[in-house]
Amino acid sequence: MDTVHAPSPRPLNVHAPAAPLSGAVTVPGDKSISHRALMFAALARGETHISGLLEGEDVLRTADAMRALGATVVRTGPGAWHVTGRGIGQLQEPADVLDMGNSGTAARLLSGILASHGIFSVMTGDASLRGRPMKRVTDPLAATGATFLSRAGGRLPLAIRGVADPAPLTYRLPVASAQVKSAVLLAGLNAAGTTRVEEPVATRDHTENMLRHFGAHVTVEPLGAGGRTITLAGRPDLVARDVVVPGDPSSAAFVLVAALVVPGSAVTVRGVGLNPLRTGLFTTLREMGADLRLSNERIEGGEPVGDLTAIAGPLHGVDVPADRAPSMIDEYPVLAVAAAHAAGPSRFRGLEELRVKESDRLAATVALLERNGVAVQVVGDDMIVTGTGGAVPGGGVVETRMDHRLAMSATVLGLTASAPVGVDDTAFIDTSFPGFIALMNGIGAGLAP
Numbered sequence: 001m002d003t004v005h006a007p008s009p010r011p012l013n014v015h016a017p018a019a020p021l022s023g024a025v026t027v028p029g030d031k032s033i034s035h036r037a038l039m040f041a042a043l044a045r046g047e048t049h050i051s052g053l054l055e056g057e058d059v060l061r062t063a064d065a066m067r068a069l070g071a072t073v074v075r076t077g078p079g080a081w082h083v084t085g086r087g088i089g090q091l092q093e094p095a096d097v098l099d100m101g102n103s104g105t106a107a108r109l110l111s112g113i114l115a116s117h118g119i120f121s122v123m124t125g126d127a128s129l130r131g132r133p134m135k136r137v138t139d140p141l142a143a144t145g146a147t148f149l150s151r152a153g154g155r156l157p158l159a160i161r162g163v164a165d166p167a168p169l170t171y172r173l174p175v176a177s178a179q180v181k182s183a184v185l186l187a188g189l190n191a192a193g194t195t196r197v198e199e200p201v202a203t204r205d206h207t208e209n210m211l212r213h214f215g216a217h218v219t220v221e222p223l224g225a226g227g228r229t230i231t232l233a234g235r236p237d238l239v240a241r242d243v244v245v246p247g248d249p250s251s252a253a254f255v256l257v258a259a260l261v262v263p264g265s266a267v268t269v270r271g272v273g274l275n276p277l278r279t280g281l282f283t284t285l286r287e288m289g290a291d292l293r294l295s296n297e298r299i300e301g302g303e304p305v306g307d308l309t310a311i312a313g314p315l316h317g318v319d320v321p322a323d324r325a326p327s328m329i330d331e332y333p334v335l336a337v338a339a340a341h342a343a344g345p346s347r348f349r350g351l352e353e354l355r356v357k358e359s360d361r362l363a364a365t366v367a368l369l370e371r372n373g374v375a376v377q378v379v380g381d382d383m384i385v386t387g388t389g390g391a392v393p394g395g396g397v398v399e400t401r402m403d404h405r406l407a408m409s410a411t412v413l414g415l416t417a418s419a420p421v422g423v424d425d426t427a428f429i430d431t432s433f434p435g436f437i438a439l440m441n442g443i444g445a446g447l448a449p
């Protein structure tokens with residue numbers, strides 16, 4: 001199995017470029033929105049046309065899974081996909097194991113769909129995904145009547161005996177996770193009655209937005225300070241709708257941070273998704289003194305989008321509150337790289353969720369910085385980075401641990417290191433940002449394997 005998902009390692013040795021980075025680029029489509037577009041289109045009646053779909057490994061696994069469940073999924077051009085759905089409750093039993101590769105989003109969201117169909121299925125993934133917790137979704141989903149069998153600790157492979165008439169759930173999220181919220185809501189699509197999810201801290205709301213777009217009745221009400229209660233009326237008539245996927249702000253992050261830290265640089269990323277529940281990094285970078293300019297703001301496919309220009313300049317340390325974490329949860333490794341260049345200490349609070357990503361990102365980010373001469377410590381669930389106020393020493397080899405975001409963060413670190421930075425494997429970058437190295441070279445990074 002891992003022969004499929006453990007591609008040959010692609011090591012990279014990163015040197016600081018001779019000249020500043022410059023240019024205007026677009027990054028691939030948003031990963032969260034791309035997974036959802038394929039899944040919801042497969043559950044809708046009729047043919048959905050998706051443009052700007054991320055063609056990264058994670059999303060391709062979702063496309064394969066929806067095909068295995070009986071939807072027709074066809075690529076008609078770069079980023080252009082047509083999906084003919086089967087309707088809620090109408091997905092067919094897959095004939096084989098569903099392999100979700102490296103993707104937590106694919107596995108967790110799909111578990112909600114599989115649990116709420118009267119079919120048997122088995123999901124697995126690569127060594128990284130097989131190490132990630134699934135009880136966070138199977139515990140609430142068990143109350144629908146579905147049954148689950150898994151390895152110890154609720155790890156994949158996971159066998160699911162779904163139910164055709166799932167009970168509607170009311171669930172308060174014990175962790176701030178859009179994946180868990182989405183799994184519960186997706187199970188609620190085939191439940192007779194109202195599904196209710198309470199999230200004490202708001203997480204990305206692409207599921208709510210896109211379900212509405214396809215015709216579901218979803219309400220969102222405030223809950224306490226910063227939380228939300230989401231309700232979904234079961235068994236809606238989901239109808240095919242076109243989806244336009246914006247550029248992924250989590251991918252734009254690497255390009256923009258690189259431009260901020262390579263002296264003299266100015267780079268624009270066009271068409272970046274700016275959903276306020278995804279933009280914590282941009283807020284934080286501005287607090288650090290970054291010159292980050294927004295232009296051409298518009299609404300595209302129901303999501304706010306704009307062009308972001310990053311202009312290099314001095315950064316200073318910052319204290320990031322824990323309640324901002326969900327709006328930038330995937331951006332901490334590259335934020336740590338920005339903090340390594342900033343003058344003075346930065347503290348990032350409440351990072352416990354980083355321990356259960358594609359790797360233990362808290363430990364891996366510490367190792368990335370320490371190996372390259374940057375002082376960093378973990379206190380409880382907080383990370384404290386002591387910035388140099390300029391270039392970092394470098395000279396280390398970074399272990400990327402099957403984690404795309406570590407590979408890209410290490411690459412960005414190398415662009416301003418005094419000694420070259422080794423990256424043991426860049427192959428996993430393809431899960432979320434195919435073409436990353438070519439795109440970086442297009443703005444002058446000069447990366448050569």
Ligand SMILES: O=C(O)C1=C[C@@H](OP(=O)(O)O)[C@@H](O)[C@H](O)C1
Nearest residue numbers: 032105176177178179180329330
């Ligand atoms: O719902 C989503 O699309 C995602 C939610 C986040 O995970 P959690 O729900 O585990 O926080 C994020 O880290 C992941 O990259 C994508």
Ligand SMILES: C=C(OP(=O)(O)O)C(=O)O
Nearest residue numbers: 102103104105106330357
């Ligand atoms: C955590 C991530 O994704 P997933 O959970 O889908 O594997 C990510 O892309 O950083």
